[in-house]
Amino acid sequence: MRNGFVRLRVKSGKPVVIRVRSYGFELGGLHKIRKIPAVVRTTSPGEDGQRRSTPALQRMGRASRPCDAAGMPGAGAGRRRGSRKVRGILFDVDDTLVDQSTSAREALVAHVTEADLLGAFSNADEAVTIWREITEHHYARYLMGEVTLRAQRHARVRDFLTQAGVTGAQDMSDEDASAWYSAYASHKHSRYIAFADASPSIARLAAHYRLGIVSNSSLAHQRGKLRAVGLLSFFGDAVVCARQHGAAKPASSIFHAGCALLGLRVGEVAHVGDSYLTDAVGARLAGLGAVWLNRRGRNLRDPAEGIRVIRSLYDLPAVLTD
Template sequence: MPINAEGPRRAAGPVKAVVWDVDDTLFDYASADLAGMRAHLAAEDLLARYDSADRALALWKEVTDRHWARFGAGEVEYYAQRRDRVREFLGAALDDAEADAWFGRYLGHYEAAWALFPDTVPTLDALAGDYRHAVLSNSALSVQEYKLSTLGVRDRFETVLCAADLGVAKPAPEAFRAVCEALALAPGEIAYVGDEPDIDARGARDAGLLGIWLDRNGGRGDGPSGVHRITSLTELPALLRSDTRFGAPSTFG
Protein backbone atom coordinates (compact mmCIF):
# COMPACT_ATOMS: atom_id res chain seq x y z
CA MET A 1 0.00 0.00 0.00
CA PRO A 2 1.50 3.39 -0.89
CA ILE A 3 2.28 5.81 1.87
CA ASN A 4 -0.67 8.14 2.52
CA ALA A 5 -3.06 5.78 0.77
CA GLU A 6 -5.92 7.21 2.85
CA GLY A 7 -4.80 10.83 2.82
CA PRO A 8 -3.16 13.27 0.44
CA ARG A 9 -0.41 11.40 -1.35
CA ARG A 10 3.02 12.31 -0.08
CA ALA A 11 5.21 13.62 -2.89
CA ALA A 12 8.23 11.41 -3.52
CA GLY A 13 11.55 12.93 -2.60
CA PRO A 14 14.15 12.87 0.14
CA VAL A 15 13.18 13.59 3.71
CA LYS A 16 15.00 16.75 4.77
CA ALA A 17 13.62 17.27 8.28
CA VAL A 18 12.30 15.26 11.20
CA VAL A 19 9.61 16.88 13.34
CA TRP A 20 9.06 15.43 16.77
CA ASP A 21 6.34 15.06 19.34
CA VAL A 22 7.77 15.48 22.86
CA ASP A 23 5.74 13.77 25.58
CA ASP A 24 6.07 9.97 25.55
CA THR A 25 8.17 10.25 22.37
CA LEU A 26 11.40 11.97 23.41
CA PHE A 27 10.49 12.50 27.07
CA ASP A 28 9.09 9.81 29.40
CA TYR A 29 6.00 11.77 30.42
CA ALA A 30 3.99 8.80 31.71
CA SER A 31 6.64 7.75 34.23
CA ALA A 32 7.30 11.32 35.38
CA ASP A 33 3.58 12.02 35.80
CA LEU A 34 3.09 8.81 37.78
CA ALA A 35 6.05 9.41 40.08
CA GLY A 36 5.27 13.10 40.45
CA MET A 37 1.62 12.61 41.35
CA ARG A 38 2.41 9.80 43.78
CA ALA A 39 4.85 12.07 45.62
CA HIS A 40 2.44 15.01 45.44
CA LEU A 41 -0.48 13.07 46.90
CA ALA A 42 1.71 11.87 49.75
CA ALA A 43 2.95 15.40 50.43
CA GLU A 44 -0.62 16.74 50.40
CA ASP A 45 -1.77 13.89 52.70
CA LEU A 46 -4.44 12.91 50.18
CA LEU A 47 -3.80 9.19 49.70
CA ALA A 48 -6.19 8.22 52.51
CA ARG A 49 -9.09 9.66 50.46
CA TYR A 50 -8.75 6.86 47.91
CA ASP A 51 -9.04 3.08 48.08
CA SER A 52 -5.37 2.82 47.15
CA ALA A 53 -2.53 4.82 45.68
CA ASP A 54 -3.00 2.93 42.41
CA ARG A 55 -6.67 3.92 42.28
CA ALA A 56 -5.81 7.55 42.92
CA LEU A 57 -3.21 7.51 40.14
CA ALA A 58 -5.61 5.78 37.76
CA LEU A 59 -8.24 8.43 38.48
CA TRP A 60 -5.72 11.21 37.83
CA LYS A 61 -4.88 9.64 34.46
CA GLU A 62 -8.57 9.31 33.55
CA VAL A 63 -9.20 12.95 34.43
CA THR A 64 -6.08 14.09 32.59
CA ASP A 65 -6.97 12.14 29.43
CA ARG A 66 -10.50 13.52 29.41
CA HIS A 67 -9.55 17.17 29.81
CA TRP A 68 -6.55 16.89 27.49
CA ALA A 69 -8.95 15.64 24.81
CA ARG A 70 -11.11 18.72 25.40
CA PHE A 71 -8.08 20.93 24.89
CA GLY A 72 -7.12 19.06 21.73
CA ALA A 73 -10.64 19.56 20.38
CA GLY A 74 -10.44 23.30 20.99
CA GLU A 75 -13.10 23.28 23.71
CA VAL A 76 -10.92 24.80 26.43
CA GLU A 77 -7.62 26.69 26.59
CA TYR A 78 -4.43 25.11 27.90
CA TYR A 79 -4.28 26.48 31.44
CA ALA A 80 -8.04 26.13 31.92
CA GLN A 81 -7.81 22.38 31.30
CA ARG A 82 -5.19 22.15 34.04
CA ARG A 83 -7.54 23.84 36.51
CA ASP A 84 -10.45 21.64 35.44
CA ARG A 85 -8.33 18.54 36.00
CA VAL A 86 -7.56 19.63 39.56
CA ARG A 87 -11.19 20.49 40.36
CA GLU A 88 -12.54 17.20 39.03
CA PHE A 89 -9.83 15.09 40.64
CA LEU A 90 -10.34 16.70 44.06
CA GLY A 91 -14.09 17.09 43.70
CA ALA A 92 -13.70 20.65 44.91
CA ALA A 93 -14.90 24.00 43.53
CA LEU A 94 -11.52 25.71 43.71
CA ASP A 95 -11.05 29.16 42.27
CA ASP A 96 -8.39 29.68 39.60
CA ALA A 97 -5.69 30.74 42.05
CA GLU A 98 -6.31 27.74 44.31
CA ALA A 99 -6.29 25.30 41.38
CA ASP A 100 -3.13 26.87 39.97
CA ALA A 101 -1.41 26.63 43.35
CA TRP A 102 -2.31 22.94 43.76
CA PHE A 103 -1.12 22.15 40.24
CA GLY A 104 2.04 24.16 40.83
CA ARG A 105 2.90 22.06 43.87
CA TYR A 106 2.38 18.92 41.78
CA LEU A 107 4.71 20.33 39.10
CA GLY A 108 7.58 20.46 41.57
CA HIS A 109 7.34 16.69 42.13
CA TYR A 110 6.69 15.99 38.44
CA GLU A 111 9.71 17.98 37.26
CA ALA A 112 11.93 16.17 39.77
CA ALA A 113 11.13 12.95 37.87
CA TRP A 114 11.82 14.27 34.35
CA ALA A 115 13.96 12.08 32.09
CA LEU A 116 14.47 11.49 28.40
CA PHE A 117 14.05 7.97 27.08
CA PRO A 118 17.41 6.17 26.78
CA ASP A 119 17.17 6.08 22.98
CA THR A 120 16.46 9.81 22.55
CA VAL A 121 19.93 11.35 22.54
CA PRO A 122 21.60 8.50 20.60
CA THR A 123 18.96 8.83 17.89
CA LEU A 124 19.24 12.61 17.73
CA ASP A 125 23.01 12.16 17.45
CA ALA A 126 22.64 9.60 14.66
CA LEU A 127 20.37 11.90 12.64
CA ALA A 128 22.05 15.22 13.42
CA GLY A 129 24.23 15.47 10.33
CA ASP A 130 21.61 14.50 7.78
CA TYR A 131 18.30 16.06 8.84
CA ARG A 132 16.93 19.29 10.23
CA HIS A 133 14.90 18.94 13.41
CA ALA A 134 11.86 20.68 14.90
CA VAL A 135 9.12 20.04 17.46
CA LEU A 136 5.34 20.13 17.07
CA SER A 137 3.54 19.48 20.36
CA ASN A 138 -0.02 19.64 21.63
CA SER A 139 1.18 21.63 24.64
CA ALA A 140 2.20 25.21 25.40
CA LEU A 141 5.40 26.80 24.12
CA SER A 142 6.53 27.99 27.55
CA VAL A 143 6.09 24.47 28.93
CA GLN A 144 7.97 22.65 26.18
CA GLU A 145 10.74 25.25 25.81
CA TYR A 146 11.43 24.94 29.54
CA LYS A 147 11.24 21.15 29.46
CA LEU A 148 13.57 20.73 26.47
CA SER A 149 16.03 23.23 27.94
CA THR A 150 16.00 21.54 31.34
CA LEU A 151 16.59 18.16 29.70
CA GLY A 152 19.50 19.56 27.71
CA VAL A 153 18.17 19.10 24.18
CA ARG A 154 16.56 22.41 23.22
CA ASP A 155 19.50 23.29 20.98
CA ARG A 156 18.80 20.19 18.87
CA PHE A 157 15.70 21.80 17.33
CA GLU A 158 15.45 24.74 14.94
CA THR A 159 11.97 25.61 16.09
CA VAL A 160 9.37 24.51 18.63
CA LEU A 161 5.68 24.94 17.81
CA CYS A 162 2.87 24.21 20.26
CA ALA A 163 -0.89 23.96 19.95
CA ALA A 164 -1.69 26.40 22.75
CA ASP A 165 0.18 29.14 20.91
CA LEU A 166 -0.77 28.15 17.35
CA GLY A 167 -4.46 28.03 18.17
CA VAL A 168 -4.81 24.63 16.51
CA ALA A 169 -3.85 21.15 17.70
CA LYS A 170 -2.84 17.90 16.07
CA PRO A 171 -4.33 16.03 14.24
CA ALA A 172 -5.67 19.09 12.40
CA PRO A 173 -3.73 19.52 9.16
CA GLU A 174 -3.25 23.21 9.96
CA ALA A 175 -0.95 22.26 12.84
CA PHE A 176 1.28 20.22 10.56
CA ARG A 177 1.20 22.90 7.87
CA ALA A 178 2.43 25.43 10.43
CA VAL A 179 5.62 23.48 11.03
CA CYS A 180 6.10 23.00 7.28
CA GLU A 181 5.89 26.77 6.88
CA ALA A 182 8.27 27.36 9.78
CA LEU A 183 10.86 25.10 8.14
CA ALA A 184 10.09 26.39 4.61
CA LEU A 185 9.74 22.80 3.43
CA ALA A 186 7.04 20.93 1.56
CA PRO A 187 5.07 18.36 3.58
CA GLY A 188 6.63 15.56 1.54
CA GLU A 189 10.08 16.60 2.74
CA ILE A 190 9.22 16.10 6.41
CA ALA A 191 8.84 13.03 8.62
CA TYR A 192 6.78 13.34 11.80
CA VAL A 193 7.45 11.04 14.76
CA GLY A 194 5.00 10.63 17.63
CA ASP A 195 3.59 8.08 20.07
CA GLU A 196 -0.08 8.50 19.15
CA PRO A 197 -1.17 6.48 16.10
CA ASP A 198 -4.05 8.78 15.19
CA ILE A 199 -3.19 12.22 16.56
CA ASP A 200 0.43 11.99 15.43
CA ALA A 201 1.02 9.47 12.65
CA ARG A 202 -2.33 9.56 10.88
CA GLY A 203 -2.58 13.33 11.28
CA ALA A 204 0.85 13.72 9.70
CA ARG A 205 -0.06 11.32 6.90
CA ASP A 206 -3.26 13.18 6.14
CA ALA A 207 -1.33 16.46 5.94
CA GLY A 208 1.08 14.94 3.42
CA LEU A 209 4.02 14.25 5.76
CA LEU A 210 5.68 10.91 6.33
CA GLY A 211 3.85 9.66 9.42
CA ILE A 212 5.84 7.51 11.84
CA TRP A 213 4.16 5.95 14.85
CA LEU A 214 6.41 5.18 17.81
CA ASP A 215 4.71 2.25 19.55
CA ARG A 216 7.14 1.78 22.43
CA ASN A 217 5.16 -0.85 24.33
CA GLY A 218 3.81 -2.77 21.35
CA GLY A 219 0.54 -4.64 21.46
CA ARG A 220 -1.58 -1.71 20.24
CA GLY A 221 -2.45 -3.28 16.91
CA ASP A 222 -1.30 -2.38 13.43
CA GLY A 223 -2.26 1.28 13.64
CA PRO A 224 -3.47 3.38 10.71
CA SER A 225 -2.67 2.27 7.20
CA GLY A 226 -0.21 4.33 5.24
CA VAL A 227 2.08 5.09 8.19
CA HIS A 228 5.25 3.48 9.48
CA ARG A 229 5.38 1.82 12.88
CA ILE A 230 8.52 1.50 14.98
CA THR A 231 8.95 0.30 18.55
CA SER A 232 12.17 2.18 19.35
CA LEU A 233 13.77 5.37 18.12
CA THR A 234 16.87 3.33 17.33
CA GLU A 235 14.95 2.00 14.29
CA LEU A 236 14.39 5.48 12.90
CA PRO A 237 17.73 6.14 11.13
CA ALA A 238 17.45 2.94 9.09
CA LEU A 239 13.82 3.69 8.24
CA LEU A 240 14.56 7.19 7.02
CA ARG A 241 17.55 6.05 4.97
CA SER A 242 15.98 2.91 3.54
CA ASP A 243 15.38 2.59 -0.18
CA THR A 244 11.75 1.62 0.49
CA ARG A 245 10.72 4.67 2.48
CA PHE A 246 8.72 6.08 -0.43
CA GLY A 247 6.99 2.81 -1.18
CA ALA A 248 5.20 0.34 1.07
CA PRO A 249 4.99 1.16 4.77
CA SER A 250 7.45 -0.85 6.83
CA THR A 251 6.71 -2.27 10.25
CA PHE A 252 9.69 -2.76 12.50
CA GLY A 253 9.45 -4.83 15.66
Protein backbone atom coordinates in the same frame (compact mmCIF):
# COMPACT_ATOMS: atom_id res chain seq x y z
CA MET B 1 -0.23 12.32 22.73
CA ARG B 2 -3.21 11.95 24.82
CA ASN B 3 -6.55 10.30 24.50
CA GLY B 4 -9.40 12.46 23.22
CA PHE B 5 -12.11 12.95 20.64
CA VAL B 6 -11.82 14.22 17.09
CA ARG B 7 -14.65 14.98 14.68
CA LEU B 8 -14.15 13.87 11.10
CA ARG B 9 -16.42 14.29 8.09
CA VAL B 10 -16.23 11.26 5.84
CA LYS B 11 -17.34 10.72 2.25
CA SER B 12 -21.03 10.41 3.12
CA GLY B 13 -20.92 13.92 4.57
CA LYS B 14 -22.11 12.68 7.94
CA PRO B 15 -20.01 14.00 10.84
CA VAL B 16 -18.62 11.31 13.13
CA VAL B 17 -16.72 11.46 16.40
CA ILE B 18 -13.60 9.39 16.74
CA ARG B 19 -12.42 8.50 20.20
CA VAL B 20 -8.67 8.94 20.34
CA ARG B 21 -6.70 6.14 21.92
CA SER B 22 -2.93 6.13 22.03
CA TYR B 23 -3.03 2.69 20.34
CA GLY B 24 -5.72 3.42 17.77
CA PHE B 25 -9.17 4.89 17.42
CA GLU B 26 -12.81 3.97 17.15
CA LEU B 27 -15.59 5.33 14.95
CA GLY B 28 -18.64 6.23 16.96
CA GLY B 29 -17.28 4.04 19.75
CA LEU B 30 -18.47 0.96 17.83
CA HIS B 31 -16.30 0.11 14.86
CA LYS B 32 -12.53 -0.28 14.68
CA ILE B 33 -11.02 1.64 11.79
CA ARG B 34 -7.99 0.09 10.15
CA LYS B 35 -7.88 2.22 7.02
CA ILE B 36 -8.43 5.92 6.65
CA PRO B 37 -11.64 6.66 4.67
CA ALA B 38 -11.25 7.29 0.94
CA VAL B 39 -12.02 10.97 1.43
CA VAL B 40 -11.64 12.61 4.81
CA ARG B 41 -12.43 16.21 5.64
CA THR B 42 -11.25 17.74 8.86
CA THR B 43 -12.57 20.93 10.42
CA SER B 44 -10.03 23.55 11.42
CA PRO B 45 -10.11 27.27 12.22
CA GLY B 46 -9.40 29.68 9.42
CA GLU B 47 -7.44 32.91 9.78
CA ASP B 48 -10.59 34.72 10.90
CA GLY B 49 -11.25 32.09 13.58
CA GLN B 50 -14.13 30.42 11.72
CA ARG B 51 -13.96 26.62 11.51
CA ARG B 52 -13.93 25.34 7.96
CA SER B 53 -13.95 21.91 6.39
CA THR B 54 -10.75 21.40 4.42
CA PRO B 55 -9.87 18.53 2.06
CA ALA B 56 -7.33 16.07 3.41
CA LEU B 57 -5.27 13.62 1.40
CA GLN B 58 -7.41 11.90 -1.21
CA ARG B 59 -7.89 8.15 -1.59
CA MET B 60 -5.45 7.36 1.23
CA GLY B 61 -7.01 4.00 1.86
CA ARG B 62 -6.59 2.67 -1.68
CA ALA B 63 -4.12 -0.17 -2.01
CA SER B 64 -3.43 0.96 -5.60
CA ARG B 65 -1.46 3.93 -4.29
CA PRO B 66 1.87 2.56 -3.03
CA CYS B 67 3.85 4.68 -0.59
CA ASP B 68 7.54 5.34 -0.36
CA ALA B 69 9.66 4.49 2.68
CA ALA B 70 8.82 7.72 4.44
CA GLY B 71 5.10 7.06 4.17
CA MET B 72 4.41 9.55 1.41
CA PRO B 73 2.02 8.79 -1.47
CA GLY B 74 3.81 7.10 -4.34
CA ALA B 75 2.89 6.65 -7.96
CA GLY B 76 -0.55 5.51 -9.00
CA ALA B 77 -1.16 2.33 -10.99
CA GLY B 78 0.65 2.39 -14.31
CA ARG B 79 2.82 5.37 -13.40
CA ARG B 80 6.28 5.58 -11.89
CA ARG B 81 7.35 8.62 -9.98
CA GLY B 82 10.53 9.18 -7.99
CA SER B 83 10.01 9.28 -4.24
CA ARG B 84 10.69 12.56 -2.54
CA LYS B 85 13.65 12.53 -0.18
CA VAL B 86 12.97 13.27 3.48
CA ARG B 87 15.02 16.28 4.54
CA GLY B 88 13.41 17.12 7.86
CA ILE B 89 11.87 15.36 10.85
CA LEU B 90 9.32 16.70 13.31
CA PHE B 91 8.95 15.07 16.72
CA ASP B 92 6.27 14.94 19.37
CA VAL B 93 7.68 15.45 22.88
CA ASP B 94 5.67 13.69 25.60
CA ASP B 95 6.17 9.91 25.65
CA THR B 96 8.14 10.24 22.41
CA LEU B 97 11.32 11.99 23.53
CA VAL B 98 10.52 12.49 27.22
CA ASP B 99 9.10 9.83 29.56
CA GLN B 100 6.08 11.90 30.51
CA SER B 101 4.02 9.01 31.88
CA THR B 102 6.60 7.99 34.47
CA SER B 103 7.29 11.55 35.61
CA ALA B 104 3.54 12.27 35.89
CA ARG B 105 2.95 9.17 37.99
CA GLU B 106 5.82 9.85 40.36
CA ALA B 107 4.87 13.53 40.64
CA LEU B 108 1.24 12.80 41.49
CA VAL B 109 2.13 10.28 44.20
CA ALA B 110 4.62 12.72 45.72
CA HIS B 111 2.18 15.64 45.64
CA VAL B 112 -0.80 13.69 46.98
CA THR B 113 1.36 12.31 49.78
CA GLU B 114 2.65 15.79 50.59
CA ALA B 115 -0.93 17.11 50.65
CA ASP B 116 -1.95 14.26 53.01
CA LEU B 117 -4.52 12.97 50.51
CA LEU B 118 -3.12 9.52 49.73
CA GLY B 119 -5.27 8.00 52.48
CA ALA B 120 -8.38 8.97 50.51
CA PHE B 121 -7.54 6.24 47.99
CA SER B 122 -7.10 2.51 48.44
CA ASN B 123 -3.52 2.82 47.21
CA ALA B 124 -1.23 4.94 45.05
CA ASP B 125 -2.22 3.07 41.90
CA GLU B 126 -5.87 4.04 42.37
CA ALA B 127 -4.94 7.70 42.80
CA VAL B 128 -2.80 7.61 39.65
CA THR B 129 -5.53 5.86 37.64
CA ILE B 130 -8.17 8.39 38.68
CA TRP B 131 -5.86 11.31 37.85
CA ARG B 132 -5.03 9.80 34.47
CA GLU B 133 -8.69 9.24 33.56
CA ILE B 134 -9.62 12.77 34.61
CA THR B 135 -6.68 14.12 32.62
CA GLU B 136 -7.70 12.18 29.50
CA HIS B 137 -11.25 13.51 29.72
CA HIS B 138 -10.39 17.17 30.12
CA TYR B 139 -7.42 17.09 27.74
CA ALA B 140 -9.79 15.75 25.09
CA ARG B 141 -11.99 18.80 25.67
CA TYR B 142 -8.94 21.00 25.17
CA LEU B 143 -8.08 19.23 21.89
CA MET B 144 -11.64 19.84 20.70
CA GLY B 145 -11.28 23.55 21.46
CA GLU B 146 -13.93 23.49 24.19
CA VAL B 147 -11.63 24.82 26.92
CA THR B 148 -8.25 26.49 27.20
CA LEU B 149 -5.11 24.68 28.34
CA ARG B 150 -5.28 26.48 31.68
CA ALA B 151 -9.00 25.79 32.15
CA GLN B 152 -8.58 22.06 31.60
CA ARG B 153 -5.90 22.02 34.31
CA HIS B 154 -8.25 23.73 36.76
CA ALA B 155 -11.03 21.26 35.92
CA ARG B 156 -8.69 18.33 36.48
CA VAL B 157 -7.73 19.59 39.92
CA ARG B 158 -11.34 20.17 40.97
CA ASP B 159 -12.49 16.75 39.77
CA PHE B 160 -9.56 14.94 41.36
CA LEU B 161 -10.04 16.63 44.72
CA THR B 162 -13.74 15.83 44.52
CA GLN B 163 -12.80 12.17 44.06
CA ALA B 164 -10.53 12.51 47.09
CA GLY B 165 -13.49 13.69 49.15
CA VAL B 166 -12.31 17.27 49.61
CA THR B 167 -15.30 19.41 50.64
CA GLY B 168 -16.09 22.27 48.26
CA ALA B 169 -13.57 21.12 45.65
CA GLN B 170 -15.88 22.07 42.76
CA ASP B 171 -16.11 25.61 44.12
CA MET B 172 -12.33 26.01 44.29
CA SER B 173 -11.16 29.31 42.80
CA ASP B 174 -9.00 29.41 39.70
CA GLU B 175 -6.18 30.82 41.82
CA ASP B 176 -6.31 27.90 44.28
CA ALA B 177 -6.62 25.36 41.47
CA SER B 178 -3.59 26.93 39.75
CA ALA B 179 -1.60 26.76 42.98
CA TRP B 180 -2.46 23.07 43.46
CA TYR B 181 -1.57 22.26 39.87
CA SER B 182 1.65 24.27 40.05
CA ALA B 183 2.78 22.28 43.09
CA TYR B 184 2.10 19.05 41.20
CA ALA B 185 3.88 20.42 38.11
CA SER B 186 6.90 21.34 40.22
CA HIS B 187 7.23 17.72 41.29
CA LYS B 188 6.85 16.63 37.67
CA HIS B 189 9.41 19.06 36.30
CA SER B 190 12.05 17.78 38.72
CA ARG B 191 11.47 14.25 37.42
CA TYR B 192 11.68 14.83 33.67
CA ILE B 193 13.95 12.35 31.96
CA ALA B 194 14.54 11.62 28.29
CA PHE B 195 14.17 8.09 27.00
CA ALA B 196 17.49 6.30 26.68
CA ASP B 197 17.26 6.27 22.88
CA ALA B 198 16.37 9.96 22.54
CA SER B 199 19.67 11.82 22.86
CA PRO B 200 21.89 9.44 20.85
CA SER B 201 19.27 9.06 18.12
CA ILE B 202 18.59 12.79 17.84
CA ALA B 203 22.31 13.57 17.79
CA ARG B 204 22.83 11.11 14.95
CA LEU B 205 19.83 12.37 12.97
CA ALA B 206 20.85 16.02 13.41
CA ALA B 207 23.84 15.42 11.16
CA HIS B 208 21.58 14.53 8.23
CA TYR B 209 18.16 16.14 8.78
CA ARG B 210 16.59 19.40 9.88
CA LEU B 211 14.83 18.72 13.18
CA GLY B 212 11.81 20.31 14.81
CA ILE B 213 9.07 19.82 17.40
CA VAL B 214 5.27 19.78 17.07
CA SER B 215 3.50 19.54 20.42
CA ASN B 216 -0.01 19.97 21.79
CA SER B 217 1.30 21.84 24.83
CA SER B 218 2.65 25.37 25.27
CA LEU B 219 5.92 26.78 23.95
CA ALA B 220 7.47 27.83 27.27
CA HIS B 221 6.53 24.54 28.89
CA GLN B 222 7.95 22.30 26.20
CA ARG B 223 11.08 24.35 25.59
CA GLY B 224 11.74 24.21 29.33
CA LYS B 225 11.20 20.45 29.35
CA LEU B 226 13.52 19.90 26.39
CA ARG B 227 16.14 22.12 28.01
CA ALA B 228 15.87 20.16 31.26
CA VAL B 229 16.61 16.85 29.54
CA GLY B 230 19.37 18.27 27.32
CA LEU B 231 17.59 18.10 23.96
CA LEU B 232 16.59 21.70 23.20
CA SER B 233 19.84 22.57 21.41
CA PHE B 234 19.04 20.05 18.67
CA PHE B 235 15.85 21.91 17.74
CA GLY B 236 16.66 25.58 18.28
CA ASP B 237 13.66 27.74 17.41
CA ALA B 238 11.94 25.03 15.34
CA VAL B 239 9.32 24.35 18.02
CA VAL B 240 5.60 24.86 17.39
CA CYS B 241 3.02 24.30 20.13
CA ALA B 242 -0.76 24.22 20.04
CA ARG B 243 -1.28 26.94 22.62
CA GLN B 244 0.53 29.55 20.52
CA HIS B 245 -0.43 28.15 17.12
CA GLY B 246 -4.14 28.07 17.87
CA ALA B 247 -4.84 24.49 16.77
CA ALA B 248 -3.77 21.12 18.14
CA LYS B 249 -2.77 17.88 16.47
CA PRO B 250 -4.25 16.17 14.51
CA ALA B 251 -5.14 19.46 12.74
CA SER B 252 -3.08 19.73 9.56
CA SER B 253 -2.18 23.38 10.14
CA ILE B 254 0.09 22.68 13.10
CA PHE B 255 2.09 20.12 11.12
CA HIS B 256 2.39 22.58 8.24
CA ALA B 257 3.61 25.24 10.67
CA GLY B 258 6.34 22.85 11.78
CA CYS B 259 7.40 22.28 8.17
CA ALA B 260 7.53 26.04 7.64
CA LEU B 261 9.85 26.45 10.63
CA LEU B 262 12.18 23.91 9.04
CA GLY B 263 12.02 25.81 5.75
CA LEU B 264 10.87 22.67 3.93
CA ARG B 265 7.90 21.58 1.86
CA VAL B 266 5.38 19.29 3.51
CA GLY B 267 6.40 16.35 1.32
CA GLU B 268 10.00 16.64 2.48
CA VAL B 269 9.19 16.14 6.16
CA ALA B 270 8.33 13.13 8.32
CA HIS B 271 6.66 13.32 11.74
CA VAL B 272 7.35 10.93 14.62
CA GLY B 273 5.11 10.50 17.67
CA ASP B 274 3.67 8.01 20.15
CA SER B 275 -0.02 8.71 19.47
CA TYR B 276 -1.43 6.70 16.58
CA LEU B 277 -4.19 9.18 15.78
CA THR B 278 -2.91 12.62 16.75
CA ASP B 279 0.65 11.99 15.55
CA ALA B 280 0.67 9.27 12.89
CA VAL B 281 -2.76 9.66 11.27
CA GLY B 282 -2.67 13.43 11.76
CA ALA B 283 0.68 13.71 9.99
CA ARG B 284 -0.46 11.40 7.21
CA LEU B 285 -3.58 13.46 6.55
CA ALA B 286 -1.46 16.62 6.56
CA GLY B 287 0.73 15.21 3.78
CA LEU B 288 3.82 14.40 5.83
CA GLY B 289 5.60 11.09 6.16
CA ALA B 290 4.12 9.38 9.22
CA VAL B 291 6.00 7.28 11.75
CA TRP B 292 4.22 5.83 14.77
CA LEU B 293 6.56 5.23 17.72
CA ASN B 294 4.88 2.27 19.42
CA ARG B 295 7.16 1.96 22.45
CA ARG B 296 4.78 -0.20 24.44
CA GLY B 297 4.00 -2.66 21.69
CA ARG B 298 0.30 -1.83 21.55
CA ASN B 299 -1.65 -4.18 19.35
CA LEU B 300 -2.93 -2.54 16.18
CA ARG B 301 -3.49 -5.29 13.65
CA ASP B 302 -3.61 -3.16 10.52
CA PRO B 303 -2.17 0.38 10.70
CA ALA B 304 -3.44 2.78 8.04
CA GLU B 305 -1.67 2.62 4.72
CA GLY B 306 1.54 4.64 4.59
CA ILE B 307 2.15 4.74 8.34
CA ARG B 308 5.46 3.24 9.39
CA VAL B 309 5.67 1.65 12.85
CA ILE B 310 8.81 1.54 15.01
CA ARG B 311 9.43 0.39 18.58
CA SER B 312 12.45 2.60 19.28
CA LEU B 313 13.99 5.78 17.92
CA TYR B 314 17.00 3.65 17.03
CA ASP B 315 14.78 2.14 14.31
CA LEU B 316 13.94 5.51 12.73
CA PRO B 317 16.82 5.89 10.23
CA ALA B 318 15.91 2.60 8.56
CA VAL B 319 12.30 3.59 7.81
CA LEU B 320 13.41 6.96 6.46
CA THR B 321 15.93 5.54 4.01
CA ASP B 322 14.92 1.97 3.13
